Amino acid sequence: MKFTKMHGLGNDFAVVAEFLSIPEQVATVAKNVCDRHFGVGADGLVFILPSEQADFRMRIFNADGTESEQCGNAVRCVGKYLYDSGMTTATQVTLQTGAGLQTLDLVVENGVVTRVTVDMGEPKLAAAEVPTTLVGEQVVQHPIETQSGQPYKFTAVSMGNPHAVIFVEALEEVDLHHVGPQIETHAYFPRKTNVEFVEVHTPTDVTMHVWERGCGETLACGSGACSVVVAGVLTGHTEREVTVHLKGGDLQIVWSAADNRVYMTGPAVKVYEATWLL
Numbered sequence: 652m653k654f655t656k657m658h659g660l661g662n663d664f665a666v667v668a669e670f671l672s673i674p675e676q677v678a679t680v681a682k683n684v685c686d687r688h689f690g691v692g693a694d695g696l697v698f699i700l701p702s703e704q705a706d707f708r709m710r711i712f713n714a715d716g717t718e719s720e721q722c723g724n725a726v727r728c729v730g731k732y733l734y735d736s737g738m739t740t741a742t743q744v745t746l747q748t749g750a751g752l753q754t755l756d757l758v759v760e761n762g763v764v765t766r767v768t769v770d771m772g773e774p775k776l777a778a779a780e781v782p783t784t785l786v787g788e789q790v791v792q793h794p795i796e797t798q799s800g801q802p803y804k805f806t807a808v809s810m811g812n813p814h815a816v817i818f819v820e821a822l823e824e825v826d827l828h829h830v831g832p833q834i835e836t837h838a839y840f841p842r843k844t845n846v847e848f849v850e851v852h853t854p855t856d857v858t859m860h861v862w863e864r865g866c867g868e869t870l871a872c873g874s875g876a877c878s879v880v881v882a883g884v885l886t887g888h889t890e891r892e893v894t895v896h897l898k899g900g901d902l903q904i905v906w907s908a909a910d911n912r913v914y915m916t917g918p919a920v921k922v923y924e925a926t927w928l929l
């Protein structure tokens with residue numbers, strides 16, 4: 652299986668474009684490919700497929716083999732792959748994803764894509780996979796207890812995939828690898844959740860650390876950064892246009908008041924091409 656190793660701010664993927672449909676036992680393939688010791692090593696396995704609804708279709712599988720509806724960093728990598736490989740010559744591409752149709756605007760420099768702006772769609776504040784965030788005009792921040800008895804309050808946002816956003820005074824006080832998996836698998840979330848801890852510097856500048864559903868800690872989470880800005884606006888922590896600092900780098904996020912859609916801008920990098928032998 653030919654693949655291209657790519658990343659968006661260190662959130663890394665094996666990208667496959669050679670199939671017209673996903674292979675049998677895709678969950679096992681994803682776990683094996685993503686394994687950092689026995690496989691390629693990646694946070695996810697991404698397939699670029701034909702689509703009848705858009706220019707192309709993307710499906711994304713986490714390192715644990717589960718499929719996600721959405722992946723912002725992978726979408727930017729797919730945009731880069733499509734243009735750089737010649738599968739498209741357009742600088743605006745539509746992509747069918749589990750979260751709906753997404754439009755990508757590609758920034759081309761010296762003949763290759765360096766950055767992508769993605770229309771990540773409208774946030775869902777009441778969805779099957781997350782608790783209700785709005786009751787009338789009231790924003791609900793849900794309490795959640797961890798085994799150490801540490802009480803947190805989270806704001807639930809879906810970008811097609813579930814997110815629990817928690818604002819804290821100081822990120823260094825959060826033991827992410829301890830509390831992340833507890834919240835990821837909490838009963839509040841029927842399909843588990845991604846977990847974002849956020850430290851606010853100014854209303855337009857925040858830092859987030861993320862424990863991803865099906866992956867663990869990653870260096871960046873695009874849909875998570877979008878959820879952080881939505882939760883930030885709803886709870887009065889941030890404005891609608893925010894620079895989100897992640898361990899892997901920065902994303903520019905805008906939650907548009909005009910169309911209620913969230914726009915994410917960031918880089919995409921191709922590392923190498925290879926063939927998976929097993």
Ligand SMILES: N[C@H](CCC[C@H](N)C(=O)O)C(=O)O
Nearest residue numbers: 719722723724812872873874
């Ligand atoms: N682990 C996520 C999928 C990847 C999302 C993240 N890498 C992004 O850039 O949005 C989930 O199960 O919903």
